[in-house]
Amino acid sequence: MIDVNVVRRMLAECVIEHEYPFEWVEHRKVRELCCYLNKDFKPISRNTCKGDCLKIHLEMKEELKSILGKVSSKISLTCDMWSSCTSDGYLCLTAHYVNDDWKLCFKILNFFNVPPPHSATYLYNTIYGLLREWGIEKKICSITLDNASNMNNMQELLRFQLDQNDALVAHGKYFHVRCCAHILNLIVQSGLEVIKVGLLKIRECVKYVEGSEGRKIKFRECVAQAGFEYSKGLWLDVPTRWNSTYLMIERFLYYRSAFEVLSRTYEVFALEYLADYEFPWIEHIFQFLKPFYDITLLFSGSDYPTANLYFENVFIIQKNIEKELLSTYVIFREMALNMKNKFSKYWEEHTMVLSFACILDPRFKLQLLQYLFPQLGSQYEDSSQLILEQMKKLFEEYKLQRGNMSFRNFGGQFNSNKSELESYLEENREDYELQLDVLDFLKKNEFRYPTLSRMARDILSIPITIVALESAFSIGGRVITKWRSSLTTTNAEVLITTRNWLYGYEEEVKIKDNWGRKIKRIKS
Structure with a gap:
């Protein structure tokens, strides 16, 4: 006999793991499958599934709270803000620690709705309240943040409070850590300002080709005339993410001869093309930025090394x-x-x-x-x-x-x-x-x-980046969509945090560092 309670829990876990809407349990074929497996099974409603998900959430929260209370090491935090497609603001708080088995662990503590204004004092009161709720306010080591001024001011208030409680080592001297990935982006962006005219020309060339299907076909013809295959697509960058600019330059240089054919063959391609003297600059900068790109991959993976x-x-x-x-x-x-x-x-x-x-x-x-x-x-x-x-x-x-x-x-x-x-x-x-x-x-x-x-x-265990939060925001973007705009902020937090507690982050990735050694990505 199939246990009805087990079936209900498995249905709830399906909703949590695969980001299904609650109404999924009301789909005809899902109900038919459940009834086929057990004719005595009574179909459940979306509200019942909601309650089952909340029950799992509360069980997992108490379990994690117990783990955090018993772990003998200190706990480091990462924190950032995120806006959903419904314009609701969320604060994501994650905990990073080495457990008593010497395994690096990181868990989403809260995916908490915080209405504006997001002042430093309000964020401090919210975060300190969450730490007290988890019972870890005296076990904090550090907090990693981006460069937002309100976050910087918030950590000053939090550091003072925690130091008053004798919770920090060295009186909080090493408490605040800036996200290395954000800093690296700022560093490279400041350098790219010098060649922004050349980058603009490259960007416009790529935008022109990607602007219509007809232009894409013409460009493929130019690639063939240049004597090689169209094995890679072009890449249009996001100007605020320098690593995407690097990839745009890489693809442009790879197809340089095809762009030259395009500029000679089609008069409609009337964009200002790079001058001959600009190509050595672009090629040199591309080589110069290669180590930066490799380090960005290290800093910005779904997980992070110690x-x-x-x-x-x-x-x-x-x-x-x-x-x-x-x-x-x-x-x-x-x-x-x-x-x-x-x-x-x-x-x-x-x-x-x-x-x-x-x-x-x-x-x-x-x-x-x-x-x-x-x-x-x-x-x-x-x-x-x-x-x-x-x-x-x-x-x-x-x-x-x-x-x-x-x-x-x-x-x-x-x-x-x-x-x-x-x-x-x-x-x-x-x-x-x-x-x-x-x-x-x-x-x-x-x-x-x-x-x-x-x-x-x-x-x-101190996280040098906030990339774990980026993974959480990716999950949030799949849970909170325009098709689920009526999902309450409380239910969103239940789904996102419980998914992390049950299944961890994204898939494990193995890469090499700049010295050729393999980096073991740790999946929580």
């Missing part, structure tokens, strides 16, 4: 900018100067956290910083030592917070006058090319380095 992998990639950004400042071309030096100013404005405040995470990678330790910083100039020669001093201060704070830990957790501290951090740094590094799960390494060495491991769990 924070130890960011420092060396940020170094690539800075080194490329410094190199371009020495270019013989004025236009490239101007571009690099614009980018350097943006870089200095945003990145230097993150150097400390990024460096701590780098040192905690047994393949890198302090030696990678000592190797990389001098390459940026004499002004950076002492940077690694200054970072080490700050890390020692943070370590001592964690050491004082150990409290009533068991005798077992003191490890080998009585066998040496050296601290755990000093012992760790003096040991030989792991092979740089090793495909290493840093969290797994620290888990295996937790007995030897109890305090250092505890600090590492907090630092490595």
Whole structure:
């Protein structure tokens, strides 16, 4: 006999996982299937399904609340605002932490409707209230935000309140983290301003071809005349997303000869085409931006790696900018100067956290910083030592917070006058090319380095981007559509958060970093 209650729960989970409307359970064929499986099954209404989804939501929420209350590491947050197609404003809050099995976890806590005005004080009261509701207001490590002024002011209020509760390490010195993907976008956009005339010409050429089916057919003919196949489509960029501009340039350069055929053959193609002297500029900038694009893929994936992998990639950004400042071309030096100013404005405040995470990678330790910083100039020669001093201060704070830990957790501290951090740094590094799960390494060495491991769990779980929120907004865009405009904001939150708690984020992606190592994408 098929259990009716199990069927109802499975129907509700179908609605949650596949973003079906509640009325899906009222569809004739769905009801016929249920009755075929169990003739005693009584068809349910959309309201009953709604109630079943809410029941699952409340069960999962209590379960997650219990998990967050018991986890021994601190919890880092990401937060951002999103507007639905119905113009309702939502605040998405996510939690990131390393659980007691040393697995990196991230969960959507709330997808909360917040009506305007979205002032800093209102957002602070909302977020702090949500943290208290979850019972984690004394377990917060950091919060990652975009560059919006109201969010920046909000975090100041939140940091003050949490520090008053003695919830933050180093009095919140490392509490606020700006989204690296947003910063990278600002840096590159400032550089692209220098060649905006050339980019406009490329954009107009692509828009012309994509403007009608007839033009597309003519362009394919030009591709054939140029002697190659139309294997890739053209790409029209979104000007506010520089990585899409990079792809537009890539496709334009790939089809350069076809565009030249088009400009010679069809008089109607009367757009201002790039001058011969502009092509070397575009090609040079395309090559210059390639590492930036690769790093953007790393920063903007549906998931993210632990924070130890960011420092060396940020170094690539800075080194490329410094190199371009020495270019013989004025236009490239101007571009690099614009980018350097943006870089200095945003990145230097993150150097400390990024460096701590780098040192905690047994393949890198302090030696990678000592190797990389001098390459940026004499002004950076002492940077690694200054970072080490700050890390020692943070370590001592964690050491004082150990409290009533068991005798077992003191490890080998009585066998040496050296601290755990000093012992760790003096040991030989792991092979740089090793495909290493840093969290797994620290888990295996937790007995030897109890305090250092505890600090590492907090630092490595700090999200350097808010890409997890982008995934949540993608789900929100599929749940809240113009065909479901009557969906209440409460039911929207139920569907979006419960889907995340049950099934995690998007599919796992495996890519390589700029040093050729494979990055393990972690699916929550």
